[in-house]
Amino acid sequence: MVTSGPGALPRTRRRRSWLGLAFVAPALLVFIAFLGVPLAQSLWYSLWQWDGFSTATWAGLSNYTALLHDEGLRSSFEHAGVLVIFYAVLPVTIALGLTAILSRSIRLRGVGVFRTLLFLPQVIASVVVASTWVAIYSPNGLVNQLLRTVGLGSVTRAWLGDFTFALPAIGFIGTWLGVGLCLVLFLSGVSSIDSEVFEAARLDGAGIFTEFRAITLPALRGQIVVALTLTVIGAIKTFDLVYVTTRGGPGGSTTVPAYEAYSKAFQQREVGQAAAIAVVLTALILLVSVVINRFNPKDDG
């Protein structure tokens, strides 16, 4: 394996350089075989019409133009956009609000306990989370129970079976998951702000809003970037929650790109169309992470 041919580099350095490749090679081979090659194949598949069995016919870009023309496919991407509001915008906003209230006293004793509890939903399998919320949204579930308690019995319904409310209902699960994540993230960011800064601001008579705008928010830029990256990508690639709660229904009102890609590829046998959806979904995710990370303060210099 170690060759010592002629070269400009001294022998030991040369030896080490090929050794580096040997260290990386096993991981790289597995990565290429099971991820890199299929990724490239996705692009190739997306240019064909194929049912998974018989001979494929060339489709050109028609699988991509279908994303614009086919109402079901187009709406799946629109639904992903709605989910971004629920998964990312709402949690970041709510968590920032809570952080503003809490930022002065983040060194309170016992904050660690709250952090542990608030973060707990993040480690639970999404299938289990989904199954939990199926019960919560059921006719006699927690949501309707609360509505009846406050005298709003007339608006109770089977939330996941409702054309208008099923998508927001799924979105709210994302909000619930996201707020805990964002809050833990922001509280850890605030705890690294020098407490003297807050004290000085307070001596200057700064109110809670000024303090938040001038101190907390700028200091949290890095955490906000991480929170947005995780939650926006999570929203765009939603699959597990939709699969378990509604399978895209009722009437396609909760279908999302990842679910369409799965269902086209493995149930409706439109493999090329599924690959095109997957390619656009992937491009969208890469684009979103690049755009959001442009705001990362670490990249300023």
Next chain:
Amino acid sequence: MKISRLEAGFNYAVLSLFTISALLPLVGVVLSALTPRAEATGGLAIPSSLAWSNFKLAWAEGHFTVYMRSSVIVTVAVVAITVVLASAAGYGFARLDFPGATPVFFLLLIGLMLPAEAFIIPLYYNLRGMGLTNTYWGLIAPQVAQSLAFGTFWMRNNFKQFPTSIIEAARLDGASEWALMWRVALPALRPAVLTMCLLLGMWTWNEFLIPLVMVTDESLRTAPLGMAFFQGRRSTDYALLAAGGMIVAAPVVIAYSFAQKHFVRGMLGGASR
């Protein structure tokens, strides 16, 4: 910083109120799981008696002996293989320069952001062609590939921070590069390796799409996949579903309760899969 008692009290109240409402769905699951089946309506209610037998019944009815075994096999294999491959690759990138290291590293980094949808469709047909669908390897290999991006990135950063002087000293003593990585650096990086193992273990345990696509054989179903089928069969048996959900979530939740700092730190570092 000194804050008034009143303000501290107010902050505790806000934080407690919010934490309680955030945990309400999980409290509901625990209560449902303990409610006698005839009583369970999916709502939040104190059970009239504690039906511990729900867990036993859910375990049997949900075929969890099979699914949990499958999950354990896949998770242990993915974590073990990834740790070895990612440590070697991370060491290569951090400590040994070789031609093309930078572009290759960036190639791997793209894997950090790729959703499984990006590769799973052709991968399914590739693995089917090789006879690997409906096997443990069909579940393990794709998840190792998916874990390698994060694993390599994580190990490279940690090997980079490892004091060069120690490596150089051992190198002068004649240790091979493999021994430097495996015997000198890795043992000192145990906390970082533990964080990585816990995160990879959690992601693999909780993974849904890859098992859903790769196996149809019931004996290979992982716990979350089995849970989804259980949900489909027993959609209104809320007590059993809640008990089943707790069974599936338990291993990760237990690991989290012992090592929550590792989970929080690792996931908030921006790590995702």
